[in-house]
Amino acid sequence: MNTDSLIRDALTTAGHTVTDADVSHPHSALALNLGYLPGEIWISDHDGHTLYEPDEHTGLWARYYPVPADGGRWTDIYTSTETDLTADIAGLLAALAATKNPASPQIAAQLANRADRLSTVVQQAAKGGPDTECLYAAAADRLRAQLERITLRAIADNTRRSEAARAASK
Structure with a gap:
């Protein structure tokens, strides 16, 4: 299985609806809509990819785009240089959960x-x-x-x- 499938499966299991982001560059990203918020959260590696083998994993980047179409304004939700995909997905899921259930x-x-x-x-x-x-x-x-x-x-x-x-x- 490639990383796209593994990340998508983990997000779906955690209750998120995952789609492909409509990004304006030739790379791929996974997109989540939190429902109550305008915009999307895009998830990829630091180069904007999700389609690669797990042993090539170098970290994840999750960004919240209030207006996905412009792609110019975002807030980082999660960024890592973790090479262990399983640990990185766990960190991503924790960061996503925290956006709905803040620590404060x-x-x-x-x-x-x-x-x-x-x-x-x-x-x-x-x-x-x-x-x-x-x-x-x-x-x-x-x-x-x-x-x-x-x-x-x-x-x-x-x-x-x-x-x-x-x-x-x-």
Whole structure:
């Protein structure tokens, strides 16, 4: 099995829906949509590849793109130079889990609150008529923007905590 299949299988087993990223360069990447966030998380090696043999593995890179089509703005979620593919996939899965379940209780509460509010707004929009459609769309857009900012804070906080833990273990 190649790394693309192994990573895709691990992500699917962890409950993620994986597609191929629509990248603007000739390389491949796996794409995840977290559902509550606009954009995608792209996963590849540092050269933008996923199709190679496990013994050629030199690390993974997972990036959150709020607007995947422009490809110019991203936030690193996970980056490694780990040559052990199994250990690297475990690190990737932990980093992805942390974006949904931040280590900071305050950030986790904010994320849960905005996700719940967005769900309520979307449900109300489905029940409402054409007069309220614009109102609900604007509220949903504001909540998605807030969720993006909170998730970016969670990624930064989790990265900081992870780096501190690695430094402390050395």
